[in-house]
Amino acid sequence: MLAPGTPLADEAARAAYVRDHVWLWRAGWAVWIVAAISLLVFYRWWGGRLGAGRVPLAIAIAGFAADIVAESLLITVVPDRPDVARASFALTGAAANGLYTLAGVVLTLRMPGLRGPFAAWTWAVWTFGAALSAAAIVEAPLAVAAASAALFVLFVPWCVAMGRRLALRSEG
Numbered sequence: 647m648l649a650p651g652t653p654l655a656d657e658a659a660r661a662a663y664v665r666d667h668v669w670l671w672r673a674g675w676a677v678w679i680v681a682a683i684s685l686l687v688f689y690r691w692w693g694g695r696l697g698a699g700r701v702p703l704a705i706a707i708a709g710f711a712a713d714i715v716a717e718s719l720l721i722t723v724v725p726d727r728p729d730v731a732r733a734s735f736a737l738t739g740a741a742a743n744g745l746y747t748l749a750g751v752v753l754t755l756r757m758p759g760l761r762g763p764f765a766a767w768t769w770a771v772w773t774f775g776a777a778l779s780a781a782a783i784v785e786a787p788l789a790v791a792a793a794s795a796a797l798f799v800l801f802v803p804w805c806v807a808m809g810r811r812l813a814l815r816s817e818g
Contacts, residue, residue, distance in 0.1 A: 648674040653735060653787035661728035668725045675717045678738075682713045685746060688805060692753055695812045702752040709745030712737050732785075739782025739790055747775030764807070771800045 647670050649655075650663040664671050689706045693699070716737035724731045751772050754760065760768060774797040781789035 647671075649791075651731075652791075653732075653785070654791060657728065660731065664725050664728065664731075671725065672721045675721045679714065679717050682710050682717075682742075686710050688809070689749055689753065692808065692812060695815065696753065696756050698753055698756045702749045702756070705745050705752060706749035709742045709749065712745065713742035716742060736782055736785070740779050743775060743782065744779035747772055747779060750775065764811070767800065767804055768808075771797065771804050774800060 647667075651660050651667070651671055653660070655663065686703075686706055690703055693702050716734045719730055719734045720738075724734060754768055754772065774793050778790060778793035778797055781787075781793050
């Protein structure tokens with residue numbers, strides 16, 4: 647629903663898609679805002695379980711602020727001003743995602759007893775998060791798409807697995 651309006655398409659095709667599918671475009675970015683909120687809630691819960699202090703959550707909140715600005719621009723401004731899209735994609739892909747990844751790294755470093763296959767999975771998540779941000783910085787749309795795909799294939803089940811580990815840890 648969003649891909650035809652992203653840098654994967656040329657500028658003219660991207661602008662036409664957004665203009666012709668504005669409500670779908672807006673709904674898609676609204677879903678990403680909800681996803682960002684859920685990530686903040688997860689990081690807060692994770693940090694609380696670890697007693698990780700305020701720094702990781704503050705980093706994630708900075709990422710969320712960048713995301714809200716970028717996605718708000720994508721929702722409200724880009725349909726009429728496609729020239730704003732480039733900066734918005736950089737803000738969400740490079741800055742927001744980079745800060746979310748950094749917050750995850752800080753939380754991971756504060757997690758005792760993380761080893762074996764789960765540690766490898768965790769570091770793979772953050773590696774793909776960093777790759778996504780790097781690809782966004784250099785404006786490499788195919789690399790952004792590939793890193794995003796790998797990140798979300800790993801990240802969504804990882805959140806469930808990490809949540810279970812933390813819940814079991816706090817019960818034991």
